[in-house]
Amino acid sequence: MNSLRGLSTASVAALAVVVALPVAFVLLQAVFPHLAQGSFAEPFAAVWPTLSHDDTLPLVTNTLGLGLAVAFGTALVGGALGAIRGLFHVPGARLWDLCFLLPFLVPPYLAALGWMLLLQTGGYAQQLTGMDAGAFLFSLPGLVFVMTLNIFPVVYFAVSRALATTGSRLADVARIHGASAWRAFARVTLPLALPAFAASLLLAFTMAIEEFGAPAALGARAGFTVLVTAIEGRFADWPIDLPGASILSVVLAVLALLAFVLQHRLAAGKDFETQTGKPVASPPRTLGPWKAPVIVGFAGVALLATVAPLFSILATALSGTLSGGLSLANLTTAHFTALLGQGAEGLEALVTSLSLALGTSLVTGVLGFLCAWCVVKSTMRARVLIDGLSLLPHALPGIVVGVGLILAWNLPFWPVTPYNTWGILLLSYSCLLLPYPVRYTSAALRQMATSLEAAARVHGAPTGVVLRRITLPLVMPALGASLMIVFAIASRELVTSLLLAPSGVQTVSIFVWRQFEQGSIGQGMAMGVVSMAVSGTLLLLASRLGGRRESAA
Structure with a gap:
């Protein structure tokens, strides 16, 4: 004992x-603005001035908008690819898994910097294809695009593993009893994978609202600021604003906690148990005529999420100068x-x-x-x-x-x-x-x-x-x-x-x-x-x- x-x-x-x-101490500093001086005077004196500041509401709405947009993007990309990977036999499935796993080894800030070098005016994309995508990159859609490609594997692996576990056998039973393919998917397959899908979307949202590197590298040039960059600025820029940084930190933490509460509320009572007797192997279906489009889709996402930023990072590391461009004469170690x-x-x-x-x-x-x-x-x-x-x-x-x-x-x-x-x-x-x-x-x-x-x-x-x-x-x-x-x-x-x-x-x-x-x-x-x-x-x-x-x- x-x-x-x-x-x-x-x-x-x-x-x-x-x-x-x-x-x-974050909570204490938010309540007592003079805590750093060892004083508990004027409690809550900094709360309303900070929350009512002209910049605070845009910071909150920008953060929420970015998080929701990235979560929606990961749901589309990761959810679609994960469903196909879990239910169908995809040629080269392990290779695609590896390609989508590699972005986890690329730090988000490094991927964002790689995209800057690739798509900015005079970047590698313009040198190779003549395409200048700088205006797109340094905008909210460009920021969402980069962050979605970095975060979508969270949803992809969660959905693919959940659907691979449940298989399509129960949906096939529904088809036998007269349900259409879409109805069988929506009423049988999707509910079984919904807990994993919801949890992964929550994780994608929280990862997006707390990410610093991509918003600092891309959002700053687009005039788009979020809570995390504003908090860092209150520490980095003089005069240092400890109470303001603490209050904004509490706001950011509350957003993340509310997301967790919402996810648990939505998932409550949504668990399903399958009574199928003796386990029977449920092999994935064949893609049939959709084989070629699916391979093109997987290859396209792998090209954008993995190959493009890694190429930009490696090309820059091996280039003597940026102005020298992509040429053998500029190659160096x-x-x-x-x-x-x-x-x-x-x-x-x-x-x-x-x-x-x-x-x-x-x-x-x-x-x-x-x-x-x-x-x-x-x-x-x-x-x-x-x-x-x-x-x-x-x-x-x-x-x-x-x-x-x-x-x-x-x-x-x-x-x-x-x-x-x-x-x-x-x-x-x-x-x-x-x-x-x-x-x-x-x-x-x-x-x-x-x-x-x-x-x-x-x-x-x-x-x-x-x-x-x-x-x-x-x-x-x-x-x-x-x-x-x-x-x-x-x-x-x-x-x-x-x-x-x-x-x-x-x-x-x-x-x-x-x-x-x-x-x-x-x-x-x-x-x-x-x-x-x-x-x-x-x-x-x-x-x-x-x-x-x-x-x-």
């Missing part, structure tokens, strides 16, 4: 530092040589990002495993609190977490503070990415028989030994998969890195962003190529090692 109480106390304390503290040279700041940034990503994986792995076990396997009273705190960051935009950490740790009364050290970045990444190991591990724990742990305790094993020798090995495949996602996202995170990185510390994302600001575009893109190659290689090795361990077991 003492060990259980100790695990509960340790989990709550860790969650209080990683999650609750930054959220609490000088940017890579300068980037990886001994003592170069680019190499230091790469090592820093990989180290932080590895540290984040370790922290979230340990904390996520303990939180998931406390929630799923224990009967302790604190499990509801642990569950809520561990999943809260899933609804918090990164900019909100960054603001909260600045407000929480940049105060004079702390005897020791991680602020202005690399530790503040580790805290921010851990807060943002904790829900991944918690969700994956919780799902694995719910599938594990309780008798295994009970048998170990009957034979005298303490709780720590049971967790280390029995529970952890059984959930390691799911936990390992979540930590690979954590590593990939942490190695490319931008917005909290820009807010929190101390002087002299650069991550890959900061290095690339600043190279663009300083005009060293080739070296920034070279860093992007190296970072994606290293991260992809490490993830592949980790995946293969995990596969070998599973087969050996």
